[in-house]
Amino acid sequence: MHPQVCDAQQHSCTEPAPRLRIHNVKPPLVDQRQEILSGLMAANKRVSPKYFYDEAGSRLFDQITELEEYYVTRSERTILEREGRAICAYLSRDTMLIEPGSGSSEKVKMLLQHYLPASYAPIEISEYYLERAAQQLHVDFPELVVHAVCADFTSLDRMPDTVPEAPKAAFFPGSTIGNFEQGAAVQLLRNLRRMLGRRGKLLIGVDLIKHPDTLHAAYNDRQGITARFNLNLLNHLGRILNCSFDMGKFRHRAFYNQALHRIEMHLECREAHTLDVDGRVLVFRKGETIHTENSYKYSIEGFESLAGQAGFRRRQTWTDSERNFSFHCLEGV
Template sequence: MNVHATALAEAHLPDEQTSVFARDAIDDLSQRPKRLSPKYFYDATGSELFEAITRLPEYYPTRTELSILRDRSSEIAAIIPKGAALVEFGAGATTKVRLLLENCAIGAYVPVDISGDFLKVQADALRKDFPELAVYPVAADFTAPFALPAAIAGMPKVGFFPGSTLGNFEPHEACAFLRSAREILGAGAQMIIGVDLEKDERVLYEAYNDAAGVTARFNLNVLVRINRELGGNFDLSAFSHRAIYNRERHRIEMHLISKKPQTVRMLGTSIAFRAGESIHTENSYKYSLERFSALARGSGWTAVKSWTDKAGMFSVHALVASD
């Protein structure tokens, strides 16, 4: 048994989800370069901070995607089968899905998210505002296989994946997710998905380095979560947020930079940092319409319709599972 396994065995963690978080955090922070998965941003505080980010003046994706969903609602409604079950992967706040629920004849809504507490609050609010809608929340890691509720077994399935979350995946991971979603949704499935587009680098830089520092707090919150859930002793003042655009890879990279040499402990494991050393916390890939369509085809989907805003900042795609 290695030192990491020993630490986990002695930790008496409260549940399997926390144990997985612990394994991933210790393993990823022991790598060079260090990293953390962006899925661990989203505890209740992280989810609230992200929703605050979506309202920032510099952060264009949310308002642009909302404008596309609003302006093209009749075209989207014409594509979604009547009485379909809408399965939202990584459901956050309900602003975007409400546009579909208001304009499409949805039979059931299945929000899927790793943050169970946040998910329950959002599901309860939807039930109040849409009393005729069947809502079946599923607390799960949507990047891994999960079971859909038995109650929607006979309904047509439509996946919903807004917010350009696909860009957080490496291209091979994005392909794997799309294949997994196709398997989860089953034969004849459809998908409505938001994808951020390539654009001026200054616009991208400002979107991830907002003047109010909300994105920095969101990034640092993953260390707060490690301290709270895994007994870490990260000093937040000893790390700084950095977001840069990697032109060759068409992606924004988010990092937490150690301001000094330091050693952090969590679950009996020591993690050493050099001054200037990075924890790579997130990527956000930007696509062209052509590159995304090729990715979808290689993942078992066919793009049947694509919509963009007038400025070409963002895109929404309707996909159908290939035979």
């Protein structure tokens, strides 16, 4: 990898501020186009949930996390507020703390109240979101060294060459691991283990199995913000593919697949139509869906087994009082 190292203040590739650096290893647009087209031309259409997070999608997700129905962030905050000091006790101060899919970097601030690592490395595919969050962290924690990495964390198994070598730990909050099919989840954890090295610590959030009604409400909120978030994906795809999706021809669908213990999110086609993308015709049939996201729910024992396949052992687990959500300290073996 040969990333650019840019001055976050001047938006140029001159010598950056010593405590805040942006490392851009985002995949080329052509790679994204091919990935998206392959998914949309498949028999069962699908798009990676990473494409939710353009500027508008990132803002909508922030709104989702504050919804009454969306228990995930509320439950996780309760754990981090109550157990933050105990969680940080597993981390060494000489480490680089990596956060894959860092978003607004709000949750890591709950750890930084108890623990200041040697450096912090958020990894986020949205350049806008990453730079804004990194600059705010630089203001809130001026002594913190930040190496912000613009990249698709799902394909990384080592940090960019421009990031200094250091012992590493990772903070992976939220329930992002649930977005991956179980084979892909194991591979992602293996990549993280490789990045962290032997005995590297991973602090990870995992959503737990619960009543389907709770799950249905969380992904079909009364205000329709999750629906807007799902539909906004089409705007992002349109910019990447240089075409225009008619959002009125699709609707949001989310349901709990009890057999697989996962929420599925889809965009359902309201009417048959076609879309031309550089001479390639995408055909959408009425009732057909684009599968946009899975969100697997685990038991504690089930997740421990999954992590074991990736070379991690569970050191400690914390849950909220209602056992809606869990937070785990894993260690590479």
